[in-house]
Amino acid sequence: MNITMLSAMAADGMGGRVAAGRLTDGLTFAELDLRARRVGTLLAGRSVERLGMVDLNSDAVPLALLGAAYAGVPFAPLNYRLTDERLRAVVRRLAPATIVVGDDAVADRIGAPPGITVLYRQELLEAAGDPGVPPVAEAPADPDAIAVLLFTSGTSGEPKAAILRHQNLVSYILSTVEFAGAAPDEAALVGVPPYHVAGVSAVLSNLFAGRRVVRLESFDARVWIDLARRERITHAMVVPTMLGRILDELDGAGLPDLRALSYGGGPMPLPVVRRALEALPGVGFVNAYGLTETSSTIAVLGPDDHRVALASPDPEVRARLGSVGRPVPGLEVTVRGAGGEELPAGERGEIWVRGEQVSGEYVGHRATRADGWFPTKDAGMLDAGGFLHVFGRLDDVIVRGGENLSPGEIEAAVQEHSAVADVAVFGVPDPEWGEAVAAAIVLEPGAELTVDELRAHVRERLRSTCAPAVVEFRELLPYTDTGKLLRRVVRDEILNRIQS
Numbered sequence: 001m002n003i004t005m006l007s008a009m010a011a012d013g014m015g016g017r018v019a020a021g022r023l024t025d026g027l028t029f030a031e032l033d034l035r036a037r038r039v040g041t042l043l044a045g046r047s048v049e050r051l052g053m054v055d056l057n058s059d060a061v062p063l064a065l066l067g068a069a070y071a072g073v074p075f076a077p078l079n080y081r082l083t084d085e086r087l088r089a090v091v092r093r094l095a096p097a098t099i100v101v102g103d104d105a106v107a108d109r110i111g112a113p114p115g116i117t118v119l120y121r122q123e124l125l126e127a128a129g130d131p132g133v134p135p136v137a138e139a140p141a142d143p144d145a146i147a148v149l150l151f152t153s154g155t156s157g158e159p160k161a162a163i164l165r166h167q168n169l170v171s172y173i174l175s176t177v178e179f180a181g182a183a184p185d186e187a188a189l190v191g192v193p194p195y196h197v198a199g200v201s202a203v204l205s206n207l208f209a210g211r212r213v214v215r216l217e218s219f220d221a222r223v224w225i226d227l228a229r230r231e232r233i234t235h236a237m238v239v240p241t242m243l244g245r246i247l248d249e250l251d252g253a254g255l256p257d258l259r260a261l262s263y264g265g266g267p268m269p270l271p272v273v274r275r276a277l278e279a280l281p282g283v284g285f286v287n288a289y290g291l292t293e294t295s296s297t298i299a300v301l302g303p304d305d306h307r308v309a310l311a312s313p314d315p316e317v318r319a320r321l322g323s324v325g326r327p328v329p330g331l332e333v334t335v336r337g338a339g340g341e342e343l344p345a346g347e348r349g350e351i352w353v354r355g356e357q358v359s360g361e362y363v364g365h366r367a368t369r370a371d372g373w374f375p376t377k378d379a380g381m382l383d384a385g386g387f388l389h390v391f392g393r394l395d396d397v398i399v400r401g402g403e404n405l406s407p408g409e410i411e412a413a414v415q416e417h418s419a420v421a422d423v424a425v426f427g428v429p430d431p432e433w434g435e436a437v438a439a440a441i442v443l444e445p446g447a448e449l450t451v452d453e454l455r456a457h458v459r460e461r462l463r464s465t466c467a468p469a470v471v472e473f474r475e476l477l478p479y480t481d482t483g484k485l486l487r488r489v490v491r492d493e494i495l496n497r498i499q500s
Contacts, residue, residue, distance in 0.1 A: 074146040
């Protein structure tokens with residue numbers, strides 16, 4: 001069981017359909033599979049041990065993912081939004097590896113660390129389209145082999161390398177996607193970056209369903225709308241911030257071909273959901289909740305669930321509009337207390353999941369229990385109808401516009417300023433981004449620092465999304481007797497002041 005099985009099935013069963021690009025001249029499923037096999041030959045010939053990628057969204061993404069699988073090597077798309085220093089650190093952790101890059105500027109960012117070679121996107125595309133390159137006949141059959149490595153943010157500054165094996169990804173697709181279930185005219189607009197698990201699942205799910213994929217390099221609401229109209233997009237996935245901006249840009253022409261819009265990647269403000277349902281009455285909305293470690297989706301709030309919740313006079317049913325729906329087939333979900341005990345409906349605790357799609361594994365560490373259960377570190381609650389409500393990350397990761405931001409990383413950058421003695425960073429609710437970065441700062445005696453100076457300092461060391469939107473200066477921060485920062489105590493104090 002290898003993810004290439006999904007591509008081979010699509011090529012055999014729907015070979016003449018267009019799989020990627022424009023309907024008039026895009027790659028068919030048969031051609032996509034053939035080209036991925038040629039990429040497999042290219043990688044095998046270069047003795048590649050891991051295939052990394054630092055590049056924007058393009059049709060090279062499915063070729064790299066499937067080509068790596070045909071060659072029997074892990075695929076590791078990396079976050080191109082990282083600072084140069086942090087990007088190089090992650091690249092070094094991949095060595096020995098070949099890294100796909102779009103241009104010289106990206107190659108220069110990576111540098112030339114030992115064990116790393118660069119493969120330009122154009123080289124990959126040329127090899128894929130070269131009839132002189134023999135295609136790989138068969139992929140390795142080991143279901144336990146690593147298919148994908150994804151680097152995820154945590155509360156510490158060092159990202160973890162999450163492992164997704166072939167059996168995890170294939171199990172997820174087989175249990176959630178109907179083979180050839182897409183109508184011939186269906187087309188999906190994919191704007192999520194390649195380094196996100198949703199980018200990986202978008203390749204595989206649309207491939208298996210037989211749906212054409214149109215890719216957007218980077219998100220711009222106006223460009224997204226124009227592309228959706230021009231390519232007659234029927235299906236799309238967005239993060240909360242994207243949806244708000246799309247609604248802001250929509251005009252009277254609407255999105256006439258759009259049938260289904262899924263959203264996820266962070267908390268979706270209810271006013272945005274209600275506004276979307278009103279603005280796009282013919283569209284079926286799907287809230288998909290998942291994790292990197294679970295091969296993507298854990299639970300789904302479907303189109304009917306949205307409409308029923310919106311129209312219901314029952315407060316409990318209405319509240320389901322803010323839920324993430326019910327677990328996907330083949331997956332068990334429970335909510336547990338601090339001692340690991342299963343909690344009854346209506347009680348808050350930690351979300352645990354179990355199933356073949358669940359990896360719960362990182363390089364050097366396995367987080368799943370002996371019985372297969374994976375504690376997600378997400379706070380949640382199951383209601384009486386089995387709908388899952390998610391309340392945030394137990395480990396304090398800030399989810400801003402679908403991007404995970406590490407409080408530890410931001411705290412480290414803030415503390416580099418000579419005026420800062422101590423800092424606590426956390427997320428607070430934000431109507432546009434889902435969460436915003438907040439910081440409580442303790443200054444050195446006699447030191448001065450303005451909010452604008454602090455934000456500029458963080459932007460220079462990390463990126464603009466990490467700059468605190470909310471800043472409070474304090475005399476001290478609370479700690480436990482063992483020296484652990486009580487971050488949530490500070491967060492609650494600031495939230496009370498903001499909301500009062």
